[in-house]
Amino acid sequence: MSGILYLVATPIGNLGDFSPRAVETLLNADFIAAEDTRVTLKLLNHFGIKKPLISYFEHNRAQSGEKIIERLRNGENVALVSDAGMPAISDPGEDLVRLCAREGITVCCTPGPCAAVSALAVSGLPTQRFTFEGFINNSGKNRAEHLESLQNEKRTMIIYEAPHKLIGTLTDLKDTFGGDRELSLCREITKIYEEVIRTTIDGALEHYSKIPPRGEYVLVVKGKEETAEPEMTLEEALSRVDFYRSEGKSLKQSAKLASEDTGYSKNELYNAAVGKA
Ligand code: SAM
Numbered sequence: 001m002s003g004i005l006y007l008v009a010t011p012i013g014n015l016g017d018f019s020p021r022a023v024e025t026l027l028n029a030d031f032i033a034a035e036d037t038r039v040t041l042k043l044l045n046h047f048g049i050k051k052p053l054i055s056y057f058e059h060n061r062a063q064s065g066e067k068i069i070e071r072l073r074n075g076e077n078v079a080l081v082s083d084a085g086m087p088a089i090s091d092p093g094e095d096l097v098r099l100c101a102r103e104g105i106t107v108c109c110t111p112g113p114c115a116a117v118s119a120l121a122v123s124g125l126p127t128q129r130f131t132f133e134g135f136i137n138n139s140g141k142n143r144a145e146h147l148e149s150l151q152n153e154k155r156t157m158i159i160y161e162a163p164h165k166l167i168g169t170l171t172d173l174k175d176t177f178g179g180d181r182e183l184s185l186c187r188e189i190t191k192i193y194e195e196v197i198r199t200t201i202d203g204a205l206e207h208y209s210k211i212p213p214r215g216e217y218v219l220v221v222k223g224k225e226e227t228a229e230p231e232m233t234l235e236e237a238l239s240r241v242d243f244y245r246s247e248g249k250s251l252k253q254s255a256k257l258a259s260e261d262t263g264y265s266k267n268e269l270y271n272a273a274v275g276k277a
Contacts, residue, residue, distance in 0.1 A: 002105045003030070003077040005068075007093060009086045009112030012216075013191035015046055017113050023047050025110045029079035033068055035092055039083045056080065057092050065096050072105050079110075086114040090134040090160055116158045119186035119218035123156070124198050126222070130156040136169060147176045154223040163213040170208070173221065174201045182222040188215040234272060237262040241273045 006025050011017040026032060026049050033056040034040035040053060056064045068078055080087045080096060087093035100107050116132050136159060137146040150157060161169050173181070179202035187195045193215060197207065201221075240261050244254035251273060259266035 001075060002103070003072045003075050004106045004108055005072060005096065005100050006077065006079045006108050006110055007087045007097070008079045008081050008110045009114065010040075010043060010081050010084055012084045012113045012115050012118070012189060013194075015043070017190060018043070018047065019110070019112055022110050022112055023049065026051060026079050026081075028077065030076040031071070031078055033064070033078055033080045033096075035082040035087075040081055043081075051079075056096065061092055061095050065099055068096060069099050069103060069105070072100065073103070084113070084115075086112070089114060089116065089132075113190070115160070115186075115189055115216070115218050118189050119184070119220050120156065120158055122186060122189075122196050123184035123220035124196075125156045125182065125184060125220055127156065129154075129223075130158060133157055133159045135160045135162075136172070143172070147172055151176055152224055154226060156223050157221040159219040159221065161217045161219055163215060163217060166213040166217055167205070167208055169219070170201055170205050173219075174205065177201060177221065177224075179205070184220040186218045186220060189218070191215070232262055234264065234268075237264045237269055238272055238276065241269055 006029060008022050008025050010022070026044070026047075029051060031052040031054060032040065032044075033054050035055075035057045037053045037055050044051065044053075054064065054067075056068065072078060080093055082091035082093065085091065088097055097107050099105075120127055120130055131153060133146070133150070137143045159169070173183070180200050182198070182200055183204060185195075185197040185199070185204055187193070187197070197204065199207065237258055240258035241251070241254045244257050245251065249257070252270065255266045255270035255273060258264070258269050262269075
């Protein structure tokens with residue numbers, strides 16, 4: 001019988017966030033596949049865990065993935081960890097999970113810290129519907145396409161960024177959304193210098209023109225505001241104004257009530273009605 005691939009989330013800054021179940025999962029695994037074995041070794045030492053480690057990272061994932069699958073097929077259980085946070089989320093793991101799914105190998109999740117979800121939760125922006133963009137593409141054409149695809153996005157957007165690229169990305173976001181778009185910059189989550197700056201893109205650019213960006217960032221950008229598209233012609237909307245007028249209401253009151261019914265602004269209806277009279 002095949003073994004199980006366990007995806008084990010690790011702390012994104014504060015070791016206190018490593019769950020008892022995560023420790024138990026590592027203790028029970030036959031071996032651990034890690035993005036950077038040196039980083040993981042520190043975590044294992046802190047929790048007194050001794051386990052064989054192999055490396056599984058971006059540039060050896062095809063080769064290493066095959067070996068891991070082979071060992072899973074032979075009945076070994078493997079725990080996959082990344083340097084920080086949830087494996088497979090802007091981190092190695094996605095391919096390995098896909099291979100397991102194809103092979104009918106069970107994949108279990110030991111959930112825990114994830115910078116994206118933590119940042120969204122503290123952002124103060126709408127959380128009901130959101131998109132995860134990871135890192136905005138780096139190369140010219142792909143980057144332009146990625147940004148363009150977000151232009152009309154109404155959902156809250158979550159973006160990862162490195163400090164040395166923050167100002168460049170904020171500048172591109174300004175070109176995409178305009179400087180007055182709201183965003184939250186969530187920095188160093190769970191660490192000593194944890195900070196959430198709730199501002200606009202212009203506000204963020206001004207802030208970081210004075211203070212150089214430091215640490216790890218998640219940008220949470222508000223989606224495009226819904227604009228109430230008028231669903232009827234102006235003529236039809238004006239007939240609503242006429243209706244309220246016929247009930248004896250003032251023009252101002254009628255324009256206000258008709259505006260609520262139709263989606264046209266009360267000023268537009270008022271002025272059009274005055275012009276018509
Ligand atoms: N898999 C990880 C997760 O679940 O959050 C994400 C890994 S991705 C390679 C690293 C990026 O996550 C960083 O560049 C930063 O954007 C974000 N990040 C990770 N830890 C963070 C923290 N403590 N505070 C803010 N952002 C963080």
